[in-house]
Amino acid sequence: MFSKKKREQDKDLDTIITETLEEDAVHDEDSYELEDSGAANPPRKKLPGWVIIPVIAVLAVIIIAVSFLSKGNDSGKGTPLQVSKVTTGDVREIYNASGKIESENTKTYYSPVTAPIAKCNAVVGNAVKSGELLVSFDTTNLERDNQQAQLTLKSSLNSSLVAKAQNAKAIDAANAANTQAAEQANQLADKVNELAAQVDAAYAKYQENLAAAEAAAPDQAKLKAEIVAQQNIIQINDAVIQKITDSYGNNFPDLDAALAKPDEEKNNDDLAIIQYHEAKTEIAKANEIINKITPQIKDGPVDDAGYNELNAQLETVYAQWEAAYNAASAPSADTGMSSAELEGLVISDNLAELTALSPAELVAKGKEGMAADMDGVIASVGLLETNTATQGMAMFTVASTEKVRVKIEVSPDDYDKIKVGNKAEITIGQYKYQGTLTKVNKIALNNEKGNPVIGAEIHIDNPDENVCIGAAAKISMTVAESSDVLLVPTEVINTSSEGDFVYVIKDGIVKKKPVELGTASTTKIEVKSGLKKGDQVVNDLNVDIKDGMKATASEKKNTDTAQKETESPVSVNVTN
Incomplete structure (x- = not known):
């Protein structure tokens, strides 16, 4: 028009x-x-x-x-308007803030001894290296105390040695009485082991013979197996009879009297004689069964390879060994000092050694002096009213420069932007370092101005000797990145109560288009939905734009590359 x-x-x-x-x-x-x-x-x-x-x-x-x-x-072409085309590219959102350099590892060193100070090189603000000697002590008094403790220890240990020697003689005498029994037990043990091996071999051979006989005549094998089973019954009951006989000898209780008593009145003797006669009865039954089966066996008995005879010998020798072993193991009437007395001597020796060890260690620590065990700076030095340090006194504090961080304060409005693991560039004066966000507090507290802030810490990944504890630092932290996305200039975005929108020119008519936004920089912002590449977005601040108006498009010259980023310590700033 x-x-x-x-x-x-x-x-x-x-x-x-x-x-x-x-x-x-x-x-x-x-x-x-x-x-x-x-x-x-x-x-x-x-x-x-x-x-x-x-x-x-x-x-x-x-x-x-x-x-x-x-x-x-x-x-009908309408009002000429400047437009910017929707493009694709990468965008990065940067959070800028300022903070204070702190040490992540601050260590206070305490005096290991009570002694006069010979020399103190710890001065607040001085840089120190790991292993650098900062305090040395006068150890004259410590060496005198150590000499006295060593003499006391020697006297105590000598008394203990005498007591232990006497106890050893008593034990040797007691052990000598058991030597012969022990030798006999050892000899019998060898014989038991030898017989056991022979019994195992004979039993294996016996089982082979039984298997062969059973394969040749299954019925005969069953009869023979029954005989073996009954023989085992006889053997078991023989052992019971032998045990009772060993216990009572010829003084057996009266069987009839034992059987006549009610069960609740029977004592151990009654039960033993009943068990004795029951064993006799079981043996008789087993012999009866054997005698009944034996005539039914047509061929000769299976060769047991000497198993039964060897097994009987083993039982006899084993019993002899058991008796000899018990005799050798039995304590004699006088074996010297009791266990409690021996433990008392050990405790006494340990206490004496510990008492002497402390002065010796103190001398060593005093001669060692106090050195830093990390690179850093002296953060504080303890006040000495006298020139003497007491054990446990705080002498100096070293703040590490090997592990350092920047402590910043974040507005609660920006809390959702920062995440642990975000990478940051840290500027301290003319020096730049790389860092990683390692901690974000979960509570907002009022700062000195009464404003709520959230504390956060950024670890400096590559510190060097130029890092100054307590100095101010600026950080530039990447909080969001998007690659190969739709981009428009930030100034084309409009906001209403219904959300974000832009104006586009299509077929000579201005149209209002709602958009969903993503990562933003100071010059560009990501459009997640609502536009497509090549759309002409109105970028004219000199005209009153209205939905539906007629317009002609003239592409605006791109000056993004000439724009310079700004920094703000309390708010988020973004950049391409």
């Missing part, structure tokens, strides 16, 4: 043309009247035709040109 001024110019041209034509007509009319009226009035001069025709032609051309221009501007 043409402006008001342009319309006025068009009107003036029309007026000029009309007035010119009217003037020419008047001139013609006046000329006609003068000719008719004669010489009554002086004649007016008439323009010649060769002048009038070119003027009319020029005016006609001007009228046609103005009309053409007017039609061109009133053709």
